[in-house]
Amino acid sequence: MNKYSAFCAAVAGATLAACAGTAMQSTESEKPPFGDAASMAFAADLWQAMGAAGLRGSDALHGTPYTGQHPHGAILDTLDTTLTVAGRQGEIIVKRNYGGEGVSKAAVADDPGRYLKAVTVMFRREKGYDPDNADWFWVKYLPDGSLDRNAKGMALAGRVAKGASQGCIACHRGAPGGDMVFNNDRY
Ligand code: HEC
Structure with a gap:
């Protein structure tokens, strides 16, 4: 029950x-809370909007690289701003995850594209999208914009992995301030 x-x-x-x-x-x-066709389509729109706003790609804005924590990369940079996706504006937090041979803050600052492993994003969707979890849409892109997948082959886009004991939502519920965001309590 x-x-x-x-x-x-x-x-x-x-x-x-x-x-x-x-x-x-x-x-x-x-219904599966993530990895479904609608979530994947929204993730594609979001990736496109991020490109148009300079939030990804070789000319993208970058934050200052800092030493990361598991499960995100060895070195990270995080940006937060607002973005319009499919005609609606919402808050977005973009976290780039860097790793690989020779990774360091200086190396990433110098040549981010070389060390980029994944782009994890939280985008605040319309009210009611996921009221239990502050209406965040979660997605993990590989550097080329394709979606990362879990062991069952489900694309990591949507309410990831609502109801499970591990995954974006389970872990971020532990963030201080009840907003699911670790780096600040602004939302
Ligand atoms: C095991 C715990 C854990 C899991 C699973 C996890 N995260 Fe995080 N995440 C963190 C921690 C801790 C931070 C803050 C770390 C930092 O920036 O150094 C963070 C930071 C972030 C941020 C920057 C905003 C913030 O909260 O500070 C984004 C965006 C993000 N994660 C997205 C995701 C997405 C998308 C997923 C799933 C694909 C995910 N995370 C899975 C622990 C986790």
Whole structure:
């Protein structure tokens, strides 16, 4: 029994409308929360918008490289700003993950493209997208813009991996301030 039907069963006197509503949510929650066609399409739009805004590619803006923490790269840089994707503006945090032979802050500052391993992004979607998790859309791109995948072959785009004990959401829920963001409590 999931938490919605548990709630419905527990509230014996719940009105029919309330229970119908929760039943709908429970169907919704059985869909894969990430890696589905709609999430992949949104990830493609986001990648394109990032290109147009200079948030990726060889001419991209870069933050100051700093020493990273697992599971992100050995060296990281993080930018946060706002971006319009598919006609809607939202907050975006772009974290570039660097690694490989000879990686260091200076080497990355000098030639970021050479050490780039992945681009992890949080983009704040419309209200209601994922109210349990501050409406963040999560995605992990490889340097060429293709999507990284988990061991089951699911693309890491969407509500990754909502309900699981590991993954973007599970780990970021531990960030201070309840906004799922580690680097600041601004949101
Ligand atoms: C095991 C824990 C863990 C997992 C899993 C994880 N992260 Fe993070 N993430 C962190 C930590 C810790 C930081 C802050 C580290 C830093 O910047 O040095 C961070 C930082 C970030 C940031 C910069 C904003 C912030 O919170 O400071 C983004 C964006 C991000 N992660 C995206 C992702 C995405 C997308 C995924 C899944 C594909 C993911 N993360 C998976 C721990 C995790």
